[in-house]
Amino acid sequence: MAIAFKQETFRDDFSYRNSPENIRRFPFPFDRDEYMYSVNMEPHVKGQKGTVFESLIDVDEHYIAEMHDRALVLKEDPLRYQALPHMMTAQWDTLELLMEEQAAGYPEHFTLIRNGDQWRWINRPLGIDDTFTFGDRATLPYEPLEYITRQAQGDFCIVDQRDGNLWMDAGMVTTQADWSLDFDIGMNFMEWHGPVPLAHQMGVFERALKFLLNLQQGKPTRRFNWTMTINPRLDTSPENYPKWGPDRATVTPENVGDKVHLRVEVQTLWRLPRSNAILFVIRCYLMNMNELVTVPKWARRFPRVLRTLPPELIDYKGLTRYRETTMDWLSKYDDGAPTSPGTFPD
């Protein structure tokens, strides 16, 4: 079934909203009523229809608007896309993976025709029909990674594997929760996670790194991450913090429902075949509190999770100014009834 793509914005008038169907498929990340810190990796396998795991690379009603927002970010700040010179093979790996998965999941919107190294890529939502030579940079209007990630939802990092570590050596990062690719590019796994509180002492990163170094081709893995964002703004980069930081001081009991958003990242990790690098996809989903409380289970659970968050994480996630107001507002929708296990709506 063809997706009805929305015309909407992630800046200025913030017209982004989720349709009722899209709310039902939102990847709500909490499987219990209290917060628990964990690596929470699971195999990235296809899930049921009507979930974001219906296809391994998810395309939803926000696709066109998100790609437009990405183009705006890149116009203002081209350094949001960077790739170190040794990453070219991994760039082609990524282009192949994203074209194949999008074409497989949404044949009515995307078509890939391969004839040897002559490839034709048709992207109907964005009106693209390009023929190019796989492996020949000069036959595309951008580097392969930039080309395909201008046509795929989510942020994308390619990490190189060497010396028993992973290195952040390429990326397209325009929808990030306050980290800078320009600053972190070239860092290893421990270095780029340096500012994250608590997890280092818990050994979380050592275990995660060990796991990822052994990631196998054809067996992608995934985990959730989450934070909250005021207004449906995709570009909450440190670069633009002076633009979005003031939003955090604008939350009142009257506007919580519209302004406060749960921001969920579905992070998927894929071993790439030619380069042996790992593609790290950070797909961001936004849902405001009015939308969240339309699912009674989530309306009960989310304030309970917020209440049990450790202080270090409240600070790290930047929730300090509006967490209380949000919990108060949400508590109207929590009748204290027990919730069912798992993340999905009842």
Next chain:
Amino acid sequence: MLVEGIKSRPVYRGLTIQPRARRHIFALEGEGAHALLDRKTELDETARSRSEILYLGRGSQGKGHDEALRKLGADMFFTAPTIATLLFRLKGTLATAHMGTRLYIAGTEGFIGQAMIVALDNGMDHASIITEHRGSLARRVQCVHCKGITEDVTHSPFACSHCSLPLLVRDHYSRRLGAFQGVNVDAEEPGSAPDPEELFL
């Protein structure tokens, strides 16, 4: 001592002379001169004949070591008036360096970071470069907003020397930029920046 536990910050293990190197290049800034002078007994005649010392006198305790360094009898001794000129000279040296060349860098963290960038640009592996922190704890900081770099930052917050935003100095370091990250401290409530504290003297 430097602040411990910053995962992204390089560890400066101290100068140890690698006796088998075919060429030793010492880039020394200010008090970094002591890092080599304290180990002069490790520099035997062979090592001296293969050594090149680039020195910049800088900081209250870091000037006037020219004579002592010259007396080490290295194959080549060069003094630079500024960091920029020393780095320019270092670039020239590394551009024609051969396999078996060892680079030693000593001085303030900002200097080590900048010399390291020159080395990385010339294809050296960062893990092979020998470093020692000496002198001031002042930090070299990149403003994450305007990308301008401010040298010798001793306070946090401080005003970005390019865009003037008050910046909090985060404990997050980029080897590629040779700098810590500075983030606008009062973005959420402009005008609410706390008083600067002298943290990195």
